[in-house]
Amino acid sequence: MKAKVDQDTCIGCGLCVQICPEVFRMDGDKAEVIVAIVPKEVEDACKNAEDECPVTAITIEE
Template sequence: MDNQQLKDPQNPSGPVTVRNLKIHVDRDLCIGAATCVAIAPKTFVLDSEAKAIILATVDQDPDNVIIDAAKGCPVAAIIIEDDKGQRIFPQ
């Protein structure tokens, strides 16, 4: 994975801000199931440790797709907040 393909190379798993969403993958929880990659392939990819990281192309996935990916994660490792810090998922 080329760092330039990441939304934030300093924080590959976030938090990153996309429009009004703050997205963060809890790397301790992530088990590399890749459900998120299947649902939101422009947002998530697995790194060499099989942990989800956030792509620069995240801006091309609509909010509902990113939220659906978080909902699809079997271990709820994807945490999404709004721009006021309110938790959107998991609730």
């Protein structure tokens, strides 16, 4: 599973970082993905971050 953040859509709310810091971090005023492959043990949290993103900037690829 891979996660992506659309930098043009991201509003920098930081919610994804709060939900899944193992995958996301803030880079200035935008979120970014910090792992190439989402670790199995945080897949649910990563999917939750995708669901909770207020502007749907996160996409998950299986």
